[in-house]
Amino acid sequence: MNAHISTPLKIAATALFLAAPLPAAAETTEERLKRGDAVIRSLNKGAPQPALERLRREFPFLAEATEGYALGDVWSRTALDSRTRQLAAVTAFAALGELPIMKVHAGYALNIGVSEEQLKEAIYLVTVTSGFPRALAASQALSELFAERRSQQ
Amino acid sequence: MNAHISTPLKIAATALFLAAPLPAAAETTEERLKRGDAVIRSLNKGAPQPALERLRREFPFLAEATEGYALGDVWSRTALDSRTRQLAAVTAFAALGELPIMKVHAGYALNIGVSEEQLKEAIYLVTVTSGFPRALAASQALSELFAERRSQQ
Amino acid sequence: MNAHISTPLKIAATALFLAAPLPAAAETTEERLKRGDAVIRSLNKGAPQPALERLRREFPFLAEATEGYALGDVWSRTALDSRTRQLAAVTAFAALGELPIMKVHAGYALNIGVSEEQLKEAIYLVTVTSGFPRALAASQALSELFAERRSQQ
Amino acid sequence: MNAHISTPLKIAATALFLAAPLPAAAETTEERLKRGDAVIRSLNKGAPQPALERLRREFPFLAEATEGYALGDVWSRTALDSRTRQLAAVTAFAALGELPIMKVHAGYALNIGVSEEQLKEAIYLVTVTSGFPRALAASQALSELFAERRSQQ
Amino acid sequence: MNAHISTPLKIAATALFLAAPLPAAAETTEERLKRGDAVIRSLNKGAPQPALERLRREFPFLAEATEGYALGDVWSRTALDSRTRQLAAVTAFAALGELPIMKVHAGYALNIGVSEEQLKEAIYLVTVTSGFPRALAASQALSELFAERRSQQ
Amino acid sequence: MNAHISTPLKIAATALFLAAPLPAAAETTEERLKRGDAVIRSLNKGAPQPALERLRREFPFLAEATEGYALGDVWSRTALDSRTRQLAAVTAFAALGELPIMKVHAGYALNIGVSEEQLKEAIYLVTVTSGFPRALAASQALSELFAERRSQQ
Numbered sequence: 001m002n003a004h005i006s007t008p009l010k011i012a013a014t015a016l017f018l019a020a021p022l023p024a025a026a027e028t029t030e031e032r033l034k035r036g037d038a039v040i041r042s043l044n045k046g047a048p049q050p051a052l053e054r055l056r057r058e059f060p061f062l063a064e065a066t067e068g069y070a071l072g073d074v075w076s077r078t079a080l081d082s083r084t085r086q087l088a089a090v091t092a093f094a095a096l097g098e099l100p101i102m103k104v105h106a107g108y109a110l111n112i113g114v115s116e117e118q119l120k121e122a123i124y125l126v127t128v129t130s131g132f133p134r135a136l137a138a139s140q141a142l143s144e145l146f147a148e149r150r151s152q153q
Numbered sequence: 154m155n156a157h158i159s160t161p162l163k164i165a166a167t168a169l170f171l172a173a174p175l176p177a178a179a180e181t182t183e184e185r186l187k188r189g190d191a192v193i194r195s196l197n198k199g200a201p202q203p204a205l206e207r208l209r210r211e212f213p214f215l216a217e218a219t220e221g222y223a224l225g226d227v228w229s230r231t232a233l234d235s236r237t238r239q240l241a242a243v244t245a246f247a248a249l250g251e252l253p254i255m256k257v258h259a260g261y262a263l264n265i266g267v268s269e270e271q272l273k274e275a276i277y278l279v280t281v282t283s284g285f286p287r288a289l290a291a292s293q294a295l296s297e298l299f300a301e302r303r304s305q306q
Numbered sequence: 307m308n309a310h311i312s313t314p315l316k317i318a319a320t321a322l323f324l325a326a327p328l329p330a331a332a333e334t335t336e337e338r339l340k341r342g343d344a345v346i347r348s349l350n351k352g353a354p355q356p357a358l359e360r361l362r363r364e365f366p367f368l369a370e371a372t373e374g375y376a377l378g379d380v381w382s383r384t385a386l387d388s389r390t391r392q393l394a395a396v397t398a399f400a401a402l403g404e405l406p407i408m409k410v411h412a413g414y415a416l417n418i419g420v421s422e423e424q425l426k427e428a429i430y431l432v433t434v435t436s437g438f439p440r441a442l443a444a445s446q447a448l449s450e451l452f453a454e455r456r457s458q459q
Numbered sequence: 460m461n462a463h464i465s466t467p468l469k470i471a472a473t474a475l476f477l478a479a480p481l482p483a484a485a486e487t488t489e490e491r492l493k494r495g496d497a498v499i500r501s502l503n504k505g506a507p508q509p510a511l512e513r514l515r516r517e518f519p520f521l522a523e524a525t526e527g528y529a530l531g532d533v534w535s536r537t538a539l540d541s542r543t544r545q546l547a548a549v550t551a552f553a554a555l556g557e558l559p560i561m562k563v564h565a566g567y568a569l570n571i572g573v574s575e576e577q578l579k580e581a582i583y584l585v586t587v588t589s590g591f592p593r594a595l596a597a598s599q600a601l602s603e604l605f606a607e608r609r610s611q612q
Numbered sequence: 613m614n615a616h617i618s619t620p621l622k623i624a625a626t627a628l629f630l631a632a633p634l635p636a637a638a639e640t641t642e643e644r645l646k647r648g649d650a651v652i653r654s655l656n657k658g659a660p661q662p663a664l665e666r667l668r669r670e671f672p673f674l675a676e677a678t679e680g681y682a683l684g685d686v687w688s689r690t691a692l693d694s695r696t697r698q699l700a701a702v703t704a705f706a707a708l709g710e711l712p713i714m715k716v717h718a719g720y721a722l723n724i725g726v727s728e729e730q731l732k733e734a735i736y737l738v739t740v741t742s743g744f745p746r747a748l749a750a751s752q753a754l755s756e757l758f759a760e761r762r763s764q765q
Numbered sequence: 766m767n768a769h770i771s772t773p774l775k776i777a778a779t780a781l782f783l784a785a786p787l788p789a790a791a792e793t794t795e796e797r798l799k800r801g802d803a804v805i806r807s808l809n810k811g812a813p814q815p816a817l818e819r820l821r822r823e824f825p826f827l828a829e830a831t832e833g834y835a836l837g838d839v840w841s842r843t844a845l846d847s848r849t850r851q852l853a854a855v856t857a858f859a860a861l862g863e864l865p866i867m868k869v870h871a872g873y874a875l876n877i878g879v880s881e882e883q884l885k886e887a888i889y890l891v892t893v894t895s896g897f898p899r900a901l902a903a904s905q906a907l908s909e910l911f912a913e914r915r916s917q918q
Contacts, residue, residue, distance in 0.1 A: 025795035033790070051595075058605070059598045061583050061842070069834045070281045070591050077826070079274045084237055088244040088275060092282045095245040097556075097709075098592035121232045122241060124673050128223045129245045131437040132682050133710035136663075139671045146670070178645070183637035204442075211452070212445045214430050214689070222681045223438050230673070250403075250862075251439035277826050284590040285835050286863035289816075292824045299823070331492070336484035357901075364911070365904045367536070367889050375528045376740045376897050383520070385733045390696050394703040394734060398741045401704040403862075404898035427691045428700060434682045435704045510748075517758070518751045520736050529744050529893045538886045543849050547887060550853040551860040551894045556709075557745035580844045581853060587835045588857045743896040 029068055036072030042082070043108035051104075083114050091122040094138035095130045103141045107149075116146060182221055189225030195235070196261035204257075236267050244275040247291035248283045256294045260302075269299060335374055342378030348388070349414035357410075389420050397428040400444035401436045409447045413455075422452060488527055495531030501541070502567035510563075542573050550581040553597035554589045562600045566608075575605060641680055648684030654694070655720035663716075695726050703734040706750035707742045715753050719761075728758060794833055801837030807847070808873035816869075848879050856887040859903035860895045868906045872914075881911060 040049050055063040080088070086109035093102035106119050119142055126135040193202050208216040228238070239262035246255035259272050272295055279288040346355050361369040386394070392415035399408035412425050425448055432441040499508050514522040534544070545568035552561035565578050578601055585594040652661050667675040692700070698721035705714035718731050731754055738747040805814050820828040845853070851874035858867035871884050884907055891900040 027794050029792050030790040058602055059579060062594060062598055065586055066591060074277055074281050077274060079270045084240055087237060088241045089278060091241040092244045092248040096248055101592040117232045120671060121230060124227055125242060127677055128227050129249065129437050131435050132678060133713040135674060139674055143670055178642035180641045182639050211449055212426060215441060215445055218433055219438060254439040273824060280830055282590050284588050285831060286866040288827060292827055296823055331489040333488050335486050364908055365885060368900060368904055371892055372897060380736055380740050383733060385729045390699055393696055394700045395737060397700040397704045398707040401708055407898040423691045427689060430686055431701060434686050435708060517755055518732060521747060521751055524739055525744060533889055533893050536886060538882045543852055546849060547853045547856040548890060551856045554857040554861055555894060560745040576844045580842060583839055584854060587839050741896050743894050
């Protein structure tokens with residue numbers, strides 16, 4: 001992938017992923033949660049995820065599982081670079097029809113330098129993997145995301 | 154992505170994708186089919202897909218749609234490089250539980266220089282996108298593919 | 307639909323559907339089961355479904371639900387003619403990736419005069435509704451059915 | 460399961476389930492519908508389901524199938540106690556992403572003495588069976604239900 | 613199928629389908645797009661699809677794939693008559709839970725002479741193919757469509 | 766739930782669940798893995814899961830995620846008793862069509878005292894949640910499990 005990303009984000013991402021060890025037996029859950037928090041911040045312009053913060057109050061185990069397992073254990077791994085991972089995840093979420101989370105991860109992808117054109121390609125693949133209704137629904141969610149970004153600038 | 158691929162395949166792929174225009178209004182279906190055939194060959198070590206050839210006899214429209222649309226129109230596009238596309242497609246097929254086609258596309262991915270480690274990462278993502286049964290089933294299909302490749306060497 | 311069906315089957319089907327009342331409040335479950343059995347026989351060349359007979363021994367409620375509800379209540383309804391119903395059901399089963407039952411219902415469709423070409427069309431629709439992996443898998447199941455039919459002649 | 464339920468509901472449920480025979484051949488559809496109505500009332504604090512009542516006008520067969528088959532035949536069975544059934548059903552609806560009906564059945568579960576904590580556990584299982592997007596979406600639907608209940612008190 | 617359709621539409625449809633050749637190798641993409649446009653107009657009372665027109669601006673490839681492949685190549689085929697195709701497609705979309713597109717295609721079905729009763733039957737089949745939550749959700753979408761049609765008269 | 770389970774297993778299960786704390790921040794991954802191993806053994810007659818052992822060699826992260834997260838974090842939780850959890854999981858796996866893992870968890874359910882009748886009920890629920898094809902396929906997988914158990918005695 002040749003997308004251009006801003007240098008500070010590139011450095012942050014590099015630092016994060018160089019620092020990310022494979023989950024070791026001696027690692028504590030606190031360390032896993034911290035790594036999950038660092039992953040979110042590397043994808044979300046340094047900020048935590050508001051939805052995750054709300055989740056903590058009512059579904060504490062789900063919030064911890066998302067932060068410790070999904071983000072801290074899986075999303076922190078380094079065999080895929082983070083733009084490839086975001087594109088693969090966006091394709092999978094769109095293919096499954098999981099649109100709210102697709103929109104969140106497409107936003108993360110934009111934050112780390114994936115282009116709008118590349119996200120559209122992921123949707124075009126979905127016509128092949130899952131048919132036209134899912135691709136059309138995903139295009140609408142992506143369109144909303146693009147509009148929100150433009151209105152924030 | 155930094156995977157190393159053999160030079161002849163790299164040249165073939167480059168030639169293909171430089172030559173691949175956006176579907177133009179004046180383009181004939183014959184040209185789309187030819188482009189689909191070139192995509193397959195660029196992913197399949199220069200050979201056609203045997204399953205596609207069998208399909209032609211009994212389901213000619215489906216064979217033509219696969220070659221002309223899925224491969225010729227979608228898979229020939231150039232906004233994603235072909236290794237990123239294969240990784241995104243493998244992730245989506247695994248997330249959907251579409252294992253026979255996942256195995257075919259994981260094999261294509263290996264052919265163009267994606268590593269076994271990167272394919273395993275795609276499966277690890279699936280625990281998050283679709284849960285553990287789909288990830289476990291996909292790991293088994295991938296394991297069969299790796300074993301077949303080793304027995305062919 | 308203009309498919310040609312043999313006269314005896316046509317009469318059997320007509321008799322069945324003329325006789326099929328909407329489920330009435332006074333109707334007994336025995337009557338519903340009988341109607342389900344008549345539906346199966348009208349689709350299966352006068353014979354019962356062997357898989358349903360096996361089911362009775364170990365999963366009696368599921369066998370009764372299939373016969374009384376799925377066949378006796380739903381499949382006996384008359385607002386869709388039975389060839390349209392079989393084509394719609396085959397399309398839905400293929401779209402969902404439910405292939406063993408798709409094969410059974412595609413066989414019933416052939417029995418009542420739906421052509422192989424029409425069944426192939428249902429599979430072609432599936433590329434649009436659900437993507438290429440499901441359509442390709444369904445084409446293989448249909449191909450097996452066609453081969454079994456030819457070997458029985 | 461050790462959940463505490465109020466005595467009147469417990470008696471109602473016991474009476475219902477002691478009275479529920481396996482669907483017998485001589486049973487009429489009217490009797491099946493009546494049993495379905497009793498199941499709904501046992502889960503819905505003695506009241507009928509408003510959505511089912513609306514359905515009767517425009518989709519009479521679907522209303523009757525829901526009441527006669529889904530509730531009268533399946534949900535009235537006694538090999539699972541009704542709290543275990545509601546928890547299994549809520550888990551399955553959440554795992555499938557069928558959220559409006561999950562919310563209805565989670566409300567029934569609360570009505571018969573399943574605790575909020577137990578419903579949250581069902582959602583936590585869904586991270587394993589179906590991945591994080593479905594679990595997160597289900598947690599949001601459950602959160603809405605809990606809020607509605609609190610605002611009604 | 614015996615549904616009554618207005619004569620002008622019948623003529624338009626006949627003209628379209630007589631004119632629709634199998635995709636030939638020499639055919640241009642422009643011709644495929646034109647045929648897709650004719651399919652839409654034959655289903656949509658002579659008008660283009662507004663959603664498709666909006667799609668062109670932001671997702672041009674997806675708009676072209678929908679028009680050229682889904683409509684021009686698949687939906688223009690003639691082995692199924694168009695009312696049977698619409699009923700099969702509505703059943704499949706409902707079975708998959710793809711409701712916005714189900715509503716669009718149910719509207720097309722009404723436009724070419726499928727009755728409300730026949731569309732309801734498709735939903736009743738879905739209780740068997742995919743269970744009650746999907747059938748109930750589809751009945752609600754269909755109910756909205758019927759209400760919109762009545763309010764437009 | 767009133768199922769009868771053998772006393773030694775009951776003690777093992779009780780010991781396990783009394784010992785199972787909520788994942789604490791200071792807990793190490795080694796402790797989580799140990800707890801996952803104890804969960805498997807409590808469900809599998811004291812033995813480890815052979816499939817999990819095979820997975821370790823080729824997909825070490827997936828094996829660790831299954832043991833540390835799915836079993837150690839989720840399956841060790843105590844707000845649902847383990848028979849209710851197994852019934853809910855079997856229902857969800859059957860509803861999703863994830864049959865190999867359904868069979869494994871149905872076997873665990875039998876090991877801890879869930880009856881064959883209760884497992885059949887879970888399958889009957891699936892006709893409502895997901896339709897008849899999934900229920901029929903799950904009944905076949907369950908039938909195989911029951912036969913395997915009988916042949917081992």
